[in-house]
Amino acid sequence: MFSTVFLDLPPLVHAAGAVTLPGSKSISNRVLLLAAMSEGTTTIHDLLDSDDTRVMLIALRTLGCLVEESGTTVRITGLAGKLPNGSAKLFLGNAGTAMRPLTAALAVVAGDFELSGVPRMHERPIGDLVDALRQLGCAIDYLGNDGFPPLKLGKPALKLDAPIKVRGDVSSQFLTALLMALPLVATKDIVIEVVGELISRPYIEITLNLLARFGVQVQPDEWQRFTIPAGAKLRSPGDIHVEADASSASYFIALGAISTAADGQNGIKVQGVGADSIQGDIRFMEAAQAMGAKIDSGPNWLHIQRGAWPLKAIDLDCNHIPDAAMTLAVMALYADGTTTLRNIASWRVKETDRIAAMATELRKLGASVVEGADFIQVTPPASLQGWKPASIHTYDDHRVAMCFSLAAFNPARVQLRIEDPKCVAKTFPDYFETLFSVASSATSSIPVICVDGPTASGKGTLAAVLAEKLGYHFLDSGSLYRITGLAATRAGIPLDIANEAAIVALLNTLPIHFEGSHIWLGNEDVSELIRTEEAGMNASKVSAFPAVRSALIDLQRNFRQLPGLVADGRDMGTVIFPEAALKVYLTASAACRAERRLKQLISKGIPATLDSLRADLEARDARDSSRTVAPLKPAQDALLLDNSELTVDTSVQTVLDWWQSKQPF
Ligand SMILES: Nc1ncnc2c1ncn2[C@@H]1O[C@H](COP(=O)(O)OP(=O)(O)OP(=O)(O)O)[C@@H](O)[C@H]1O
Numbered sequence: 001m002f003s004t005v006f007l008d009l010p011p012l013v014h015a016a017g018a019v020t021l022p023g024s025k026s027i028s029n030r031v032l033l034l035a036a037m038s039e040g041t042t043t044i045h046d047l048l049d050s051d052d053t054r055v056m057l058i059a060l061r062t063l064g065c066l067v068e069e070s071g072t073t074v075r076i077t078g079l080a081g082k083l084p085n086g087s088a089k090l091f092l093g094n095a096g097t098a099m100r101p102l103t104a105a106l107a108v109v110a111g112d113f114e115l116s117g118v119p120r121m122h123e124r125p126i127g128d129l130v131d132a133l134r135q136l137g138c139a140i141d142y143l144g145n146d147g148f149p150p151l152k153l154g155k156p157a158l159k160l161d162a163p164i165k166v167r168g169d170v171s172s173q174f175l176t177a178l179l180m181a182l183p184l185v186a187t188k189d190i191v192i193e194v195v196g197e198l199i200s201r202p203y204i205e206i207t208l209n210l211l212a213r214f215g216v217q218v219q220p221d222e223w224q225r226f227t228i229p230a231g232a233k234l235r236s237p238g239d240i241h242v243e244a245d246a247s248s249a250s251y252f253i254a255l256g257a258i259s260t261a262a263d264g265q266n267g268i269k270v271q272g273v274g275a276d277s278i279q280g281d282i283r284f285m286e287a288a289q290a291m292g293a294k295i296d297s298g299p300n301w302l303h304i305q306r307g308a309w310p311l312k313a314i315d316l317d318c319n320h321i322p323d324a325a326m327t328l329a330v331m332a333l334y335a336d337g338t339t340t341l342r343n344i345a346s347w348r349v350k351e352t353d354r355i356a357a358m359a360t361e362l363r364k365l366g367a368s369v370v371e372g373a374d375f376i377q378v379t380p381p382a383s384l385q386g387w388k389p390a391s392i393h394t395y396d397d398h399r400v401a402m403c404f405s406l407a408a409f410n411p412a413r414v415q416l417r418i419e420d421p422k423c424v425a426k427t428f429p430d431y432f433e434t435l436f437s438v439a440s441s442a443t444s445s446i447p448v449i450c451v452d453g454p455t456a457s458g459k460g461t462l463a464a465v466l467a468e469k470l471g472y473h474f475l476d477s478g479s480l481y482r483i484t485g486l487a488a489t490r491a492g493i494p495l496d497i498a499n500e501a502a503i504v505a506l507l508n509t510l511p512i513h514f515e516g517s518h519i520w521l522g523n524e525d526v527s528e529l530i531r532t533e534e535a536g537m538n539a540s541k542v543s544a545f546p547a548v549r550s551a552l553i554d555l556q557r558n559f560r561q562l563p564g565l566v567a568d569g570r571d572m573g574t575v576i577f578p579e580a581a582l583k584v585y586l587t588a589s590a591a592c593r594a595e596r597r598l599k600q601l602i603s604k605g606i607p608a609t610l611d612s613l614r615a616d617l618e619a620r621d622a623r624d625s626s627r628t629v630a631p632l633k634p635a636q637d638a639l640l641l642d643n644s645e646l647t648v649d650t651s652v653q654t655v656l657d658w659w660q661s662k663q664p665f
């Protein structure tokens with residue numbers, strides 16, 4: 001997951017390949033609660049691992065439920081409606097799929113509970129559900145504003161005779177919550193009547209489908225009246241598989257529709273969900289097809305290719321696909337006219353006011369947008385010049401972040417910044433990694449920051465922090481020379497120019513791979529071994545051999561991957577990435593560098609003296625600067641930074657400011 005303050009997306013050009021999507025949030029949280037309330041043990045496969053499922057799992061454990069996790073498989077031993085912990089305080093983040101159903105389930109059983117969430121959750125209405133539960137005799141108090149969480153639940157005095165009326169026109173989650181909770185107390189038939197038009201009916205279909213899997217058959221009567229039969233009991237189905245999330249699939253369906261494939265590849269394959277999905281958002285497919293996407297599907301897969309181009313503008317009632325419809329609003333940027341999405345009033349009470357958010361952010365990109373109480377109308381920029389680089393505010397709303405990433409395919413190749421990219425953790429923590437696994441940019445548009453300079457000037461430290469803050473890859477090019485020196489020494493090859501060919505032959509066989517900050521040579525983690533002063537000196541020797549340097553060029557350039565790269569070394573800016581957008585030449589006085597290196601070695605328990613360290617590093621710098629190929633020197637367009645008197649933080653901030661000054665935002 002990208003936990004950076006923002007994530008800059010270079011212009012994306014192609015997309016092709018297969019993606020496996022995380023489990024559906026709607027199914028995951030429903031199944032977790034149903035399993036916890038039923039008799040028997042349920043093994044849930046392919047459960048979504050995200051913020052919203054995590055708060056549900058914590059809540060279930062707090063309530064005394066036995067939860068055993070192993071990757072995406074979770075075993076729940078159901079409580080059959082009897083809670084060992086009769087009082088609990090539950091924090092439910094911003095998870096509507098946890099807050100609403102848990103409110104109903106805990107309100108109908110005896111106990112004292114407090115349910116709260118993040119500030120936005122306390123602005124999301126729950127009054128209609130509370131009103132319905134109060135008709136049943138549930139004791140519920142508002143702890144903040146009337147009609148909104150946080151809530152206090154007490155012991156109910158249940159009255160099951162009259163039909164329970166619940167509004168269906170604000171959120172279908174209220175009806176879902178009642179449908180899942182009432183089997184716990186169905187000593188007689190319980191009737192729920194929906195007041196107003198039921199929105200998001202597909203979500204109710206998921207609820208009924210899953211209730212049936214847990215042994216409770218609820219028949220809808222014209223989708224206005226639902227009867228939970230007397231004696232209904234939730235029983236574990238044993239094993240249950242969670243489909244991939246159809247709302248998450250919408251981004252990749254859109255990706256297939258708007259992107260062309262690179263040579264020899266063929267569209268986007270989405271694995272884990274097919275056209276026969278029980279999730280309502282699968283009908284996003286139809287909307288994407290109406291806009292021009294070519295889609296094939298089979299059991300558990302979809303294959304999407306670009307069809308009509310530009311996409312065709314549509315006018316669509318989106319009541320049946322409220323979440324996925326946000327993706328249509330971004331697809332509209334690539335359409336041949338004005339797209340109108342109607343019947344989306346529920347957007348106003350989601351993670352944020354999504355109609356307002358989408359309108360504001362689409363306008364930043366240059367689109368013309370008209371918004372109303374329950375619709376949005378999007379007209380793309382009239383020409384290439386109409387597109388504007390934009391920093392997209394994401395409102396702590398995962399769907400805003402995910403759907404706007406698709407704007408990186410804009411034909412004007414303007415840059416895009418996604419603020420707070422980690423908000424995708426709500427449903428799809430690895431969204432951007434998944435996007436980058438199938439999307440590609442022209443290599444020349446993938447940004448590179450080079451940090452070159454003499455030994456122990458702090459290049460590695462600075463470059464690693466920059467990479468972390470920008471969410472970029474990190475290349476420690478010195479480690480490649482260090483490994484080469486190590487391998488040659490181990491092979492008994494003296495490090496002199498006469499053995500250059502032998503060293504290169506050996507280098508070409510080395511199974512080097514990087515895993516985070518660890519460097520592996522085959523099965524051996526050599527990260528620490530190559531950090532000694534001796535290894536540094538040996539690296540300096542082999543790095544002077546022209547054929548060794550040539551043999552390492554492609555390996556280093558291959559680090560230039562989406563979304564960007566920070567590279568540290570001696571010739572990053574002069575030879576390996578001469579067209580890098582920012583080149584920093586980092587120096588510090590020799591005395592200062594020797595002192596830093598001494599501290600560094602002593603902290604690792606490696607004995608050293610200041611004088612010998614200074615002599616060594618000066619010798620290394622002299623060799624590195626005087627060699628004939630790629631000598632250590634600042635690139636002509638490098639910015640010099642002497643950090644002798646600077647802290648690491650100040651150096652990092654200085655370079656981040658330089659980087660920011662080059663951005664169009
Ligand atoms: N601005 C700074 N102020 C104080 N100490 C620093 C600063 N930058 C780096 N250091 C410290 O100096 C030491 C050497 O830094 P680092 O290993 O990053 O240097 P380097 O240039 O990558 O070295 P090498 O060329 O050997 O790979 C580390 O202990 C690091 O924490």
Ligand SMILES: Nc1ccn([C@@H]2O[C@H](COP(=O)(O)O)[C@@H](O)[C@H]2O)c(=O)n1
Nearest residue numbers: 477478479481539540543569570571624
């Ligand atoms: N781009 C580079 C990087 C390193 N070297 C040589 O390797 C030695 C070790 O590098 P560290 O950054 O890990 O200390 C260094 O002294 C150089 O001789 C290089 O040539 N080019």
